[in-house]
Amino acid sequence: MTAYKLILLPTEPQCPPLDCAQLASELQAMQLIREPLALDNGVFYPTGKHFLQHISFLGCSPSIELEPPSDPAELPADSAAGSFCHVFLHSSTSLCLRADKQCPAPRCPQCRQPFSGWRTVFSTFQQNPTLTDWNCSGCGFNGQLTDLSFRKAAGIGHTFIEIRGIYPSEAVPTDALLKRLQRLSGGPWRTIYIRE
Ligand SMILES: [Zn+2]
Incomplete structure (x- = not known):
């Protein structure tokens, strides 16, 4: 869910x-x-x-539910x-x-090519958050994952x-x-x- x-x-x-x-x-x-x-x-x-x-x-005033459900089983x-x-x-x-599940690929800051393999690279990064380097396959630009714009x-x-x-x-x-x-x-x- x-x-x-x-x-x-x-x-x-x-x-x-x-x-x-x-x-x-x-x-x-x-x-x-x-x-x-x-x-x-x-x-x-x-x-x-x-x-x-x-x-x-x-x-226009949306219907916003601010309270948790009254039945704890539904929580x-x-x-x-x-x-x-x-x-x-x-x-x-x-x-x-x-x-976001549908987050578009961030672009290389140098050649603007979408960084298509970003999800794989980021999943490696989540396992080891010190691995912040990435390389653009289009122009060879070497950057930091933390500098990418999403x-x-x-x-x-x-x-x-x-x-x-x-x-x-x-x-x-x-x-x-x-x-x-x-x-x-x-x-x-x-x-x-x-x-x-
Ligand atoms: Zn590039």
């Missing part, structure tokens, strides 16, 4: 991992999230009272499908790629704020939220929209 997700991450992939407990308490203080609830082997954060003040939905499937808005915090000492369909980093249940470009973080995150990490943040 896949879910639509809005993910916030530091723009700079090498930004050191943030402490999830610190991130959670910051987002709780803003009432973007509430206290965590158990799910599978971890936790998720239900949306807080001021969620819609920090994440702006665009266009695992509803979470996996993203049928209500809820938040996960991920932080890892290893670099991770989060990409626009808003993928992102590489250590820390991810994942909000499930948001369609591509349906909502955006407010400037105030981005500024607050920037103060926490010491650098700017970006938004990606993926289905995974």
Whole structure:
């Protein structure tokens, strides 16, 4: 099962991992999230009272489900499908790629040829995140995986704020939220929209 997700991450992939407990308490203080609830082997954060003040939905008022299902038995499937808005915090000492299932191949910055084997190269990279070199088969350009541009369909980093249940470009973080995150990490943040 896949879910639509809005993910916030530091723009700079090498930004050191943030402490999830610190991130959670910051987002709780803003009432973007509430206290965590158990799910599978971890936790998720239900949306807080001021969620819609920090994440702006665009266009005509969509029907957004902000509450978890009342029947706990439905929770695992509803979470996996993203049928209500809820938040996960991920932080890892290893670099991770989060990409849409249909993410187009990134292009070589020198010759613009699509990097067709990128999924294979990235799966090797996920096994060993120190292997960040890649070579363009078209022009021989040698670059870093972390420098590739995926626009808003993928992102590489250590820390991810994942909000499930948001369609591509349906909502955006407010400037105030981005500024607050920037103060926490010491650098700017970006938004990606993926289905995974
Ligand atoms: Zn090239």
